[in-house]
Amino acid sequence: MNTKEFTERYYVDRRGTWCYKWDSPEEQGKEHVISMSVADMDFKVPEAVTEAMIRRVEHGAFGYTITPDPYLEAFITWEKERHQVEIEKEWIRFSPGIVTGIYWCIQAFTQPGDAVIINTPVYYPFHEAILDLKRKLVRSELVPTEGRYTVDFEDFERKIVDEDVKMFILCSPHNPVGRVWEEKELEQLFDICGRHGVMIIADEIHQDFVYSGHTHISSLNVENGKYKDNVILMASASKTFNLAGLKNSFVVIPSEEKRKVFDAYEVSPHVDTACLMSYVAVEAAYRCGADWLEDLLKVIWENYEYAKNTFEKELPESIVTPLEGTYLFWVDLGAYVSADEIVDMVQEKAQVVPDFGNVFSDNCGTFIRLNLATSMENVEKAVNAVIMQIRERGLK
Numbered sequence: 001m002n003t004k005e006f007t008e009r010y011y012v013d014r015r016g017t018w019c020y021k022w023d024s025p026e027e028q029g030k031e032h033v034i035s036m037s038v039a040d041m042d043f044k045v046p047e048a049v050t051e052a053m054i055r056r057v058e059h060g061a062f063g064y065t066i067t068p069d070p071y072l073e074a075f076i077t078w079e080k081e082r083h084q085v086e087i088e089k090e091w092i093r094f095s096p097g098i099v100t101g102i103y104w105c106i107q108a109f110t111q112p113g114d115a116v117i118i119n120t121p122v123y124y125p126f127h128e129a130i131l132d133l134k135r136k137l138v139r140s141e142l143v144p145t146e147g148r149y150t151v152d153f154e155d156f157e158r159k160i161v162d163e164d165v166k167m168f169i170l171c172s173p174h175n176p177v178g179r180v181w182e183e184k185e186l187e188q189l190f191d192i193c194g195r196h197g198v199m200i201i202a203d204e205i206h207q208d209f210v211y212s213g214h215t216h217i218s219s220l221n222v223e224n225g226k227y228k229d230n231v232i233l234m235a236s237a238s239k240t241f242n243l244a245g246l247k248n249s250f251v252v253i254p255s256e257e258k259r260k261v262f263d264a265y266e267v268s269p270h271v272d273t274a275c276l277m278s279y280v281a282v283e284a285a286y287r288c289g290a291d292w293l294e295d296l297l298k299v300i301w302e303n304y305e306y307a308k309n310t311f312e313k314e315l316p317e318s319i320v321t322p323l324e325g326t327y328l329f330w331v332d333l334g335a336y337v338s339a340d341e342i343v344d345m346v347q348e349k350a351q352v353v354p355d356f357g358n359v360f361s362d363n364c365g366t367f368i369r370l371n372l373a374t375s376m377e378n379v380e381k382a383v384n385a386v387i388m389q390i391r392e393r394g395l396k
């Protein structure tokens, strides 16, 4: 299916459907506002998912449920076929969302006051979880070169030692900087963590959004699995298949010792099973969604190329970060607009709601993050509205 056909078939107007992205206060009742924030998609799920859910709805009984084997097997098969990673059923635990899982792991494996390190700019709930739970937030800033970010390994290791860090939360692929980490980068990170007794929480929610020339390396496969007992992998179908509202994620814990710690923390039987409908949807998505995903990736790539080319042509001093993974467009408009003016310019004047860079890092006040998982029409409107505002006020 080409990108136009995909959009015609799957794009859906989500306004007025309790949609976080389109019905939040910034957008509510304002038909002309273009929301490019919150990382979910404006596309319907594969038909096989809806059909499986309808069949289950027609069954008509929604009582307590067990965790179905076919759902676990569908996830295991997906991980094996797509990411060449072997996951054993016994390793898998449930959490309603990756962020919840991160909160649980911080609580289960560290103590108040312990230091936790992240590579900023990064998904802001990482910062919030560490601070909410009264742990010490340690940031090692990624270093951009012409927009492409890499790890400052020296800084990372020095901070781990100086701050006596206990845990590292890895984002792979990385939101918002769109990096798909190379194996040698992961090896270096994991080696540093291993040498200093730092356990790794690997958030791989964006693992299926990877573009030509890049390969997602599962944290469980780094150096042939050498570090897997030091890693807790978080994954879900939420981003891949637009199922975030169904609240179903996987916490994968290869180490038996760590499973015991996690289970001892997370003992309540009321949170160890998911919503019945999420099992149905996730299983169908992993079993039947691969072709839909391939077509979707083409749509996102086309949107990325449009946004990149347009920014670079119209605002040549903007710095567009190359998209290796995720569906998030990260651009620095610092040559044209200050951190103090950016909200007014983008949200109030251009009427585009992005995620602003300052929530990802204190150093990113002049950045915006745009969600590309929508129609080309929305991308065009949003990109051109932002550019027009900047041009109207006069280029430097």
Ligand SMILES: Cc1ncc(COP(=O)(O)O)c(C=O)c1O
Pocket: 038, 039, 096, 097, 098, 099, 100, 123, 171, 175, 203, 205, 206, 236, 238, 244, 249
């Ligand atoms: C890196 C990352 N982790 C986690 C999440 C949210 O996951 P969940 O809704 O499962 O908590 C997001 C959503 O944007 C994300 O980008």
